[in-house]
Amino acid sequence: MSAADRFAVLSTAEPATGQRVLFPRAVVLGGSIAGLMAARVLSDHAEQVLIIERDDLTELDLTDEQIAADPEGAVAPRPGVPQGSQVHALLPSGLNQLERWFPGFIDEALAAGAVNPPPDTNRFYMDGKLRDDPPTGPAAQALISSRPFLEALIRHRVLGLANVRTVKGRADGLVLRDDAVTGVRYGDGSEEAADFVVDATGRSSRLSDWLDGHGFPKPPMQRMGIKLNYATALFRRPADAQVWTCISIANPGPGKVARIGGFTPIEGDRWTVLVSGYADDRPGRDAGEFRQRCADDFPPEFGQVASTAPQVGDVITYHQADSRRRDFHKLSRFPARLVAAGDAVASFNPVYGQGMTSATLHASALSEYLRGAPDLAKPALSYFQDVKVVVDAAWQVSTMADLALPHVDGPYPRGYKAIQFFSGLIFKASMRDHSVNQRLGQVTTMLEHPSALTKPRFLLRALAIGARA
Ligand SMILES: Cc1cc2nc3c(=O)[nH]c(=O)nc-3n(C[C@H](O)[C@H](O)[C@H](O)COP(=O)(O)OP(=O)(O)OC[C@H]3O[C@@H](n4cnc5c(N)ncnc54)[C@H](O)[C@@H]3O)c2cc1C
Structure with a gap:
């Protein structure tokens, strides 16, 4: 099957069928988007699923009603996901997967406070020119919220599954026997038996070191130095706002500075406003400077929001040095009953909004693998091949655009x-x-x-x- 055909299988919106229980106990390391989605899939194939997460997810578990009653106060960024204060756009393909695994998700999210802005309130600027050809069809579907809000809705649905539970703790190693994973170590020397383990601990995952410690090769890592700088602030959104969403992309070129900015409506009648730059173009935390950047470097709508809407909270900055991918599919030896998902496999320049959607497609790959009567005594090679299809697709789009940036110097693909x-x-x-x-x-x-x-x-x-x- 071609990569495109495989991608079509993985990104289907059709409900999965043919699930059966394959093992007693699965353990997921990390309870963010990738970990939660993996746990959802595993709940169909394991008698019990345990999520080990360094933040206390039980404490954070809220019903939709609790969130809807106070969308602004109920959810907040958590320490384990430091990028959570920044703008997070969910691509339509990721939205399809959420609806696929949690039927009714879109309507329920909207009822809890997520936003689907009317099409005539959106603006899209390319190199300073207003585009009047908005996406139509599935690509136009939007569910906009803050990142903590979206994660809270997914978390509540996963923790509500009868066979899923979570424990607070920092995972720090694997237990292996006969080249297969049999458990994980976490916290202060605790050990948890496992018949299947998913590493979803994000881009700083230590899985490579753990593998090395057990005599397995590390997956080759590719990095592209993007030197991305984000600054995000929240503003109060008036009920009669004419423009709800505005995205501005300035491409690099002679005498031009590449910059991406955007504001999107989020729960609690707010806007989240992002200004970004590359390399030495580094927005700071000063509110005055933020407003100035909005006015000087972006279309007029940005200055309008930043100068007229009341700011809520501080400006929060974030620097991402590189996009990176760990090519597990290239490994000749790998333990059985172990996979990695989400940013632990690949994380991209966030301006393209691919991360959360990729995590949902990795979950789809996990479902394909587990529904395909796998030989669990062998490494999950077909899973990593499917994940490669998803990673390649995202990597191709984001790195081709990033290679045009003057400070990015490869690696260049063939041709x-x-x-x-x-x-x-x-x-x-x-x-x-x-x-x-x-x-x-x-x-x-x-x-x-x-x-x-x-x-x-x-x-x-x-x-x-x-x-x-
Ligand atoms: C600035 C920025 C903006 C972004 N914007 C977007 C966007 O617009 N759209 C989009 O789709 N994506 C975006 N992303 C990417 C997105 O945040 C991730 O792709 C997404 O969160 C999926 O990641 P994950 O679940 O694999 O890892 P993460 O979200 O990073 O979560 C890792 C989890 O593992 C836990 N953990 C880590 N180590 C351990 C351990 N040892 N033991 C136990 N638990 C552990 C952490 O606490 C955390 O909960 C952005 C990223 C950044 C940095």
Whole structure:
């Protein structure tokens, strides 16, 4: 099966069927988006699922009603997810997966306070020009909230499953016997038996070191130095706001500074406003400077919000040095009954909003693996092959764009110059042609595999239009 066909299988919105219990006890390390989604899938295949998380998830567990009663006060960023204060956009493909695994999720999230802004309240600027060709169809579907809000809704649904529980503790190693995982170590020397383990401890995962300690090779790591700087602040959103969402992308070029900014409506009648820069272009924490950047470096809507809406709380900054991927699929030896998911496998430049959606697609890959009558005495190679399809798709889109940044110096994919040339023409065509724009939107929202952009009829059309632009 081609990568595109496999991607279509993994990103299906159809409910999974044919689940059966394969083992007594699964343990998930990390209870953020990837860990929660993995636990949801495992609940169909294990008698018991235990999530080991360094933050106390039980303490944070809230019903939708509790959240809806006080959407602003009920949920807050937690220490284990330091990026949680920053803008988090969920791509339509990730939304499909949430609805797939938690039927009714979209309506329930909207009832609890998430926002689906009316289409005529959205603005999208590319290189300072207002675009009037918004996405339509599935790519237009939006569920906007703060990251802690979204995570709280998923958490409540997972912890509400009869066979899932959680314990607070820091995982610090694996127990292995005969090249298979049999347990995990956590906390102050506690040990938990496990028939299957998922590492979902995020981009700083120590799984590679643990493997090394047991004499297994470490997965090769690829990094792309992006030097991304974020600053985010919340503002009070008036009921009669004309513009709810505004995204601005300024591409690099001679005499131009690459910058991405956005404001989106979130629960509790607020906006979350992001200004970002690269390398030495580093927004600080000063509220005055933040307002100035909104006014000077972004379309007028940004200055309007920052100068007229009351700010709520402080400006919060975040620096991400690199995008990184751990290529587990390249390993010749790996323990049986062990997988990794989410940022523990790959984390990308967050401006493309791929992380949470990738985590949901890794869960889909886990479901495919467990429903495929796997030989649990062997490493989960087919799982890692499927995860590679998802990682490649996201990596291709985000790193191709990032390689155009002047401070990014590779690694370059094979045929980079040609890919860059054709991508440039497709991008130009998307600015002029509705169907090219829609197809590009399907790929950037992870509804379709990037190879959809290389189908001959599409490519010829896009290149012809792009060359005339
Ligand atoms: C600034 C920024 C902005 C982003 N914006 C977006 C966006 O717009 N859209 C999007 O889709 N994605 C975005 N992302 C990515 C997104 O945050 C992640 O991809 C997503 O959270 C999935 O990650 P995860 O669950 O794999 O890991 P994380 O969310 O990082 O969670 C890891 C979990 O593991 C726990 N943990 C870690 N170590 C241990 C241990 N030893 N023992 C027990 N528990 C442990 C942590 O406490 C945490 O709960 C952004 C990321 C950043 C940095």
